[in-house]
Amino acid sequence: MRHRTGHSRKAAPMTTWHDWAEKIDEQIWHIEGEPHVQQLRDLWHAFNTDPRTKITMWGVFNSGKSSLIRRLLAEDGTPVPESVRAGADRTQYETHVVASGDVDYIDTPGLDSGAPEHDRRADAAAALTDVLVVVTTPLLRQAEVRRITRMLTRSGHRYPDGSLHIVVNQLDEAGVDPRSDLAAYQELKETKRQTVVNALRAAGISEALPPVHTVCADAWRINSRRASPVAANYDASRSFDSITEFVAALHAGIHHRTPLRHASAVRHWTRAAQDAIDSAESQLAAQRELLESADDARRRIGVWREKLTAVAAACEARLRTIVHRELRAVMLAAERPSSDSDGARLQTALTTWHTQSLHELAQLASQFDADTDFGSAGRGSVSDSLAGTLDSVRSLGAAPRADLSSPMSSPTITRLVTLSDAAGPALRKSFESSFGFTVDRAASLIAGYDEAVGHIATDQRSGVFAILNRASTSGMPQFDRERLMSIPGTGPLMAYLERNPELGDPDNAAKIARRLKLTNRAAAAAPIVVGGIVEVARIMSENAHAQRTVQANAERDRMLAQLVDDVVAAETGAAGSTSPWITALNQVRAALDTHTASDDDRKKTAARIQVLLAAAEALSRLLAQPPR
Ligand SMILES: Nc1nc2c(ncn2[C@@H]2O[C@H](COP(=O)(O)OP(=O)(O)OP(=O)(O)O)[C@@H](O)[C@H]2O)c(=O)[nH]1
Ligand SMILES: [Mg+2]
Numbered sequence: 001m002r003h004r005t006g007h008s009r010k011a012a013p014m015t016t017w018h019d020w021a022e023k024i025d026e027q028i029w030h031i032e033g034e035p036h037v038q039q040l041r042d043l044w045h046a047f048n049t050d051p052r053t054k055i056t057m058w059g060v061f062n063s064g065k066s067s068l069i070r071r072l073l074a075e076d077g078t079p080v081p082e083s084v085r086a087g088a089d090r091t092q093y094e095t096h097v098v099a100s101g102d103v104d105y106i107d108t109p110g111l112d113s114g115a116p117e118h119d120r121r122a123d124a125a126a127a128l129t130d131v132l133v134v135v136t137t138p139l140l141r142q143a144e145v146r147r148i149t150r151m152l153t154r155s156g157h158r159y160p161d162g163s164l165h166i167v168v169n170q171l172d173e174a175g176v177d178p179r180s181d182l183a184a185y186q187e188l189k190e191t192k193r194q195t196v197v198n199a200l201r202a203a204g205i206s207e208a209l210p211p212v213h214t215v216c217a218d219a220w221r222i223n224s225r226r227a228s229p230v231a232a233n234y235d236a237s238r239s240f241d242s243i244t245e246f247v248a249a250l251h252a253g254i255h256h257r258t259p260l261r262h263a264s265a266v267r268h269w270t271r272a273a274q275d276a277i278d279s280a281e282s283q284l285a286a287q288r289e290l291l292e293s294a295d296d297a298r299r300r301i302g303v304w305r306e307k308l309t310a311v312a313a314a315c316e317a318r319l320r321t322i323v324h325r326e327l328r329a330v331m332l333a334a335e336r337p338s339s340d341s342d343g344a345r346l347q348t349a350l351t352t353w354h355t356q357s358l359h360e361l362a363q364l365a366s367q368f369d370a371d372t373d374f375g376s377a378g379r380g381s382v383s384d385s386l387a388g389t390l391d392s393v394r395s396l397g398a399a400p401r402a403d404l405s406s407p408m409s410s411p412t413i414t415r416l417v418t419l420s421d422a423a424g425p426a427l428r429k430s431f432e433s434s435f436g437f438t439v440d441r442a443a444s445l446i447a448g449y450d451e452a453v454g455h456i457a458t459d460q461r462s463g464v465f466a467i468l469n470r471a472s473t474s475g476m477p478q479f480d481r482e483r484l485m486s487i488p489g490t491g492p493l494m495a496y497l498e499r500n501p502e503l504g505d506p507d508n509a510a511k512i513a514r515r516l517k518l519t520n521r522a523a524a525a526a527p528i529v530v531g532g533i534v535e536v537a538r539i540m541s542e543n544a545h546a547q548r549t550v551q552a553n554a555e556r557d558r559m560l561a562q563l564v565d566d567v568v569a570a571e572t573g574a575a576g577s578t579s580p581w582i583t584a585l586n587q588v589r590a591a592l593d594t595h596t597a598s599d600d601d602r603k604k605t606a607a608r609i610q611v612l613l614a615a616a617e618a619l620s621r622l623l624a625q626p627p628r
Contacts, residue, residue: 017265017627024269024622028276030615031283040272047128047268048261052104053254058126058151059135060144061110064169067224068135068217069098069105074229075247076100083107086224093118095125103254111147127155127271130260131253134166138174138192138214140199149203156270156626157205158263162253164210167246168196172219178240185240189214211249216241266626273619280616287609294602304368305592311364312585315357316572322349323567327560331541350571354581361584365591431519433552434543435512437502442516445500449509452496455489464490465506468497472505515539537563 021044029037047054057065067086074080078100084107093115096107108125109118126132134148148166152159171189172178178185193214200209219237223229238244254260326346431439456464464487467480484490496503503509537560544556571581 017262020622020627021265021269024273024619027615027618027622028272030611031276031280031619040268043124043128044265044268047264050104052099052102053131053257053260054104054106054129055131055133055250055254056106056108056125056129057133057135058108058122059111060147061113063110063135063137064217065110065135066107068133068167068169068215069107070223070229071217071234071243072105072247072250073098073100074223074231074234075243076103077231080228082227086218086221095121112143123151123154123271126151127267128264130163130257130264131250132159132164133250134164136166136168136196137170138168138195140168140196142199145199145203148200149205152205154271154274155267156623158266158270158626159210160259160263162256163260163263165246165250165253166196166200166210166212168192168212168214169217171214172216172237172241178219178237182240189242213242213246213249215243215246217243262627270623270626273623277616277619280612280619284609284612284616287605287612291602291605291609294605298602301592305589307364308585308588308592311360312572315353315360315581316568319350319353319357319571320564320568322353324560324564325349327537327563327567330537331556331560333538346567350567353571357581358584361581361588365588368588368591428519429555431515433547434515434539435502439516439519441502442512445503446509446513446516448496448500449493449503449513452493453506455492456487457489460487460489463487464493468493469505469507472508 025037025041028040057068059065064086066084069084070080070086073084078098081096081098083096084098093109095109098105098107106125106129108122109115111119111122136144136148152164171185171192174188174192176185176188193212196212197209200212216237218224218234219241222236223233226233234241234243323346326349329345428439431442435442437445453461464484467476467484470476471480484494497505503512540556540559544552546552
């Protein structure tokens, strides 16, 4: 909350500047934050609660500010303190306050001495004063005029009568010695005064031009080294140095202090607003640069992402080709009765694919890592965040290479693959066309068969089966029949096989049982290991081969496509897959995401830009409509 002044809020002009200052305060807060605004409030409060009238000397170094204060103190009869010294050197870097009666004279560091901090201090003091005395010399240079104009402008030109004096000092050194020709000296004084007035007018300080005094604070520097000069010490120049007139004008202007204080408030907050606008501009430049480089990074990350997608797509396409080729080989082998292809080739192919693909991924990650621009742009986090990923990708990439001969670690092998729903019905149909009866019928047939077999002792079964298998192709000779009768528990089995000729012999029954188990597992969407997939492929192929129908072939091809999809999905995209490929791919993706996750930062930057723009604009508007 803003500090209230001692004046009643009901006083109309007070309310006006007060509300205005509060609005300025609010906008500066957006740009500079609380501590800065609090400092401004404190400064104002300290100034405004001080009942003493502040008269501040301000001007370029060596113009005679300190000498003028020494003179004013001497004229007031106030002892001159040690701190207020006149010198040929720029020795003053601090602001000194010297009390004299109910007035405070404020001596500020000289301007344009090459220390911006001094200028800043002097300008700050100049804004918070009842009366500003701009001290200059007849040598008034263009740069000095610009300096004065700028300071007045940045304070909002708010200088009511009595609050601003321009003192042209050191007139005794302007070219004419007043002791030899007073008239010529007075003429020169007036000429110099006009020169200064014209220069200020030309610089735009035309309306309400403040009084311009031509004086000698310390003619011939007589008192510059005196520790504590008194009025009498200046008697030699009193007749022409115009200090008496200046003192009179100075004191006449400070009788009504309220308008002076209001003007001070306007100047203080105007100057603060100008500073804040400048600060907003430099902050805006920085924020925009931030935004640009963020956008640039985002574009380039986009390119990397596309590269990653391309690598992933190429690898996955290659996997599809490999799996298709291998499963097709399994199927074709199945159609040649002697062949005994298994999942080994598929496993090897998958291992090789992993090795190659991870290598490609690691390469891409390295290239990304080596994209030095990301590091040099001050966003080292890219490389940092990738480093871990790279390591793990590299180790993942290396592992299959090292383990090429050892058992495959691919999820298709180590984990179970779930056949999609489509496989179930297809397998059931395939079962029916293979055996001529339904899966359900097979289930009850096999159940009865198992029950019948159960009557035979385990160690006798293979002998019994051999006889029965032989019999199904060449009939059963008498001695075989007799042997069977001699083995306990064969009766029920023989009877069962005779009652259910679909079962054929025990070999066929075992085949039916195996297919039944597989089909049921697939139908229930149960997991099937890669061996299972190979087996399914073989069965489909055998079936198509046996039937030699277009329909059976189409079914086989459909099934092949289905199996390829399942394997590829397991390796590259099945939910929850722990395939090294998926893990590595996700890690690289995550690294890219981490870098682009600056989306929030970008939003913050964009929002900050809006805040700065709005606040700077609001301040400009407030400055254009200062309180009356
Ligand atoms: N001849 C002459 N010299 C003066 C007059 N007033 C000041 N000087 C001299 O000018 C030099 C600078 O005076 P200062 O009072 O130190 O000037 P300043 O503006 O306070 O200087 P900084 O504190 O460095 O900014 C000193 O040598 C003074 O003696 C004057 O009226 N006439
Ligand atoms: Mg000084």
